[in-house]
Structure formats: C-alpha cells, structure tokens
C-alpha cells in the first residue's frame with residue numbers, strides 16, 4: 561500500500577524537468593499537477609526549486625502559496641484518488657488534527673522528495689584520511705564559489721593564486737609557476753572574507769586546512785610554537801594544499817605590541833614556518849584574513865610570506881543584488897525586486913544584507929502564526945527590515961581613512977587608498 565502513486569503525465573513531466581532543470585515554467589506546471597493530485601510535499605519541493613532558480617517568478621510564488629495553504633495533506637501513502645483535495649482550508653496548524661499528525665508518514669515523504677532536496681543530516685568529513693591531524697580539520701565543503709554573491713575581483717585573485725595552479729599541474733609545469741605563496745584578505749567586517757575562504761575550501765575539498773587560533777594558542781611555554789610547527793607539518797604532508805588562518809591579526813600581532821614573550825615566540829615561529837626554512841613549503845599556500853590589517857605584524861607581509869594583499873570591499877550594487885538572491889533563494893517570496901533593494905542598501909555589508917533577509921522572514925513568519933494563514937515574504941517586509949538595520953561598514957572605513965591619511969605610504973594599502981579617494985571619504 562506504500563508505493564508511489566503513478567500518473568503517466570506527471571512521470572513524463574518529471575523526466576522533462578530532470579532534463580531541463582532550469583525551466584521554471586515547466587517545473588511550476590509539474591508542481592501544479594502534483595498539488596492537484598494531492599502530492600503536496602512534492603509540489604512544495606518543485607515550488608521551492610522554481611523559486612530558487614527565479615525568486616521573482618509570480619507563478620512559482622503563487623504555487624508556493626497554494627502548497628502552503630494545503631499544508632497538511634498526506635503525501636506518499638495516499639493514492640491520488642484518496643488524497644486530500646487541494647481545496648483544503650487555507651490554514652496551517654489549526655486544520656491539523658491530532659490524528660493527522662500521527663498518521664503522517666515523514667519517512668515516506670522524505671523518501672519521495674529525496675532526489676529534490678538534500679539529506680537532513682550529512683557527514684562530509686573524510687575520517688579515513690591518515691595525513692590530517694584532527695585538530696586542524698578539513699572545512700565542511702558546503703559553500704562553493706557560486707554561493708558567494710558578487711566579489712568577482714576577489715574570486716579572480718583567488719583563482720589565479722590557488723585554484724588554477726592546483727587544478728592544472730601541466731600548465732603549472734609549463735610556466736614554471738611554483739606551488740607556494742601567501743595571500744592576505746583584508747577589509748571591513750561582514751563583507752565576506754571568511755565566507756569566501758570557506759568557498760575556496762568547498763572548491764578544494766580535502767586540500768584545505770582551516771586553522772582556528774584557539775587550536776594554536778596555548779598558555780604553556782613553547783606549546784604554541786609547537787602547534788604552529790604541527791600545522792605546517794600537516795600542511796606539508798597534505799601538499800598541495802591551502803592553509804587558512806582567520807583573524808590573523810590576533811595570531812600574528814605586531815611583535816612590539818605584545819609584551820608576553822610566548823606570543824612573541826609564536827609569531828617568530830610563524831614567520832619561520834612561512835619561510836619554510838625547516839621544511840620547504842613547496843605545495844603549501846597560505847591564505848589569511850583580517851579586518852585589522854594595521855595590527856598584523858609587518859614582517860608577515862614580506863616577499864615569500866603573505867606578500868599579496870586583496871582588499872575585500874563592501875559589495876557594490878550588482879554584488880548586493882547577488883547577496884540578496886543568495887539569502888532569499890530558499891525562502892517563499894512574492895514580487896521581490898532585488899534591484900530596488902540593492903539600490904537602497906549602499907554601504908551595507910553582506911552580513912547586514914543577510915540580517916535584513918532574516919528580519920523580513922521573521923516578520924512574515926510571525927504574521928502567519930498570528931493569522932493562522934501562511935503568506936509569502938514580500939517587498940513591504942524587506943523594506944521595513946531595511947529601515948531597522950544600520951549599515952555597519954562606515955566606522956571601519958573611517959578608521960581606514962585615518963590610517964591611510966596619517967600612516968606612511970609604503971604601497972601596502974594602495975587599493976584601499978584608491979577606493980577611499982574614489983568614494984571621497
């Protein structure tokens with residue numbers, strides 16, 4: 561009694577969608593048929609996939625709304641004829657009797673949509689890789705470059721520095737490009753430095769070691785130095801790979817600023833390892849990120865160490881549009897114009913925009929709970945959320961301006977200088 565309801569038209573449409581996954585109209589059509597057949601969970605999955613591809617598509621939005629309305633219909637155990645008709649009352653919790661709840665077969669429903677949605681729990685860590693010590697674990701490869709909105713310039717630089725050389729050993733040999741070097745990402749908080757580093761991890765998989773400062777700092781004399789050494793030993797063993805130090809200002813503070821001798825010793829050890837004196841760093845790239853580049857030990861930026869710097873700026877309008885799309889794509893939307901939102905969010909960081917989307921979703925959710933009727937997230941929610949959030953990059957740019965104006969010009973902040981000049985700060 562538990563097998564999939566079959567319907568030749570639906571099956572044919574499903575095959576068509578599988579071969580043209582980006583055809584939103586086709587997907588909406590399939591979703592509509594599924595909904596009419598009472599297969600609500602599958603219809604919801606199609607609506608979500610259509611909205612992910614085209615967040616502003618009104619037909620997809622309406623379908624999502626309709627599937628939300630017929631919310632509690634049983635899925636896979638129901639044959640089309642016995643399924644709840646789509647004229648079910650437009651309500652959420654109240655329509656669901658205690659009986660419905662116990663008879664709803666989540667397991668079967670999950671199986672039915674498993675080719676459309678990812679599994680609920682995943683275990684991506686590759687436990688049986690003997691080369692990697694557990695303290696410096698491999699990043700979760702969930703984020704990819706495609707998830708990062710905008711930032712084309714930064715993507716290009718990362719591609720040239722790490723991704724292309726790692727992916728093309730023959731070309732590397734042809735051009736005699738060495739497999740080593742370091743790159744420092746810097747810029748205002750919340751603009752995606754950590755985020756894009758995770759995307760590099762997603763692109764590289766096991767060849768990315770992320771080092772948390774808490775893994776390295778140790779109050780016992782000499783222990784932090786040994787930890788740094790262990791990080792680089794692990795990296796050399798896993799080469800070719802990228803080692804990522806986040807918030808590197810805390811790790812590599814100016815030696816003159818730190819009174820504590822063991823932090824100083826650790827910084828010295830880090831410099832030694834960056835030079836690869838004790839073990840040759842061929843195949844080890846170092847990526848670091850900071851929002852306080854002026855606190856980073858200047859010796860760390862000498863040639864052969866973190867010698868390349870890339871400024872990660874607050875997103876411009878097209879990038880903000882992309883960030884909005886990223887953060888709205890898995891949410892039920894209606895009539896959202898990301899162009900307008902992008903225009904109104906000058907000075908917002910990626911994190912600010914993520915927060916705006918969160919607040920807007922919260923408003924729609926609370927409304928739906930209060931009225932008992934599910935509704936889609938619309939422009940009014942987002943515009944109200946915008947009014948609540950203050951852009952957070954201004955104070956950083958103020959500080960940066962002071963450093964750039966009053967500090968010596970050794971070329972380190974050339975792109976920051978150019979940006980501040982262009983934006984007349």
Ligand SMILES: Nc1ncnc2c1ncn2[C@@H]1O[C@H](COP(=O)(O)OP(=O)(O)OP(=O)(O)O)[C@@H](O)[C@H]1O
Nearest residue numbers: 708709749750751752753754755851883910911914
């Ligand atoms: N380009 C982007 N595309 C999509 N989301 C983004 C983007 N930039 C930032 N975000 C969102 O903002 C959040 C914060 O970004 P992230 O932590 O990378 O900032 P950061 O530059 O590392 O800040 P900090 O200097 O404070 O560490 C991310 O988790 C992500 O949700």
Ligand SMILES: [Mg+2]
Nearest residue numbers: 753754806849
């Ligand atoms: Mg960060």
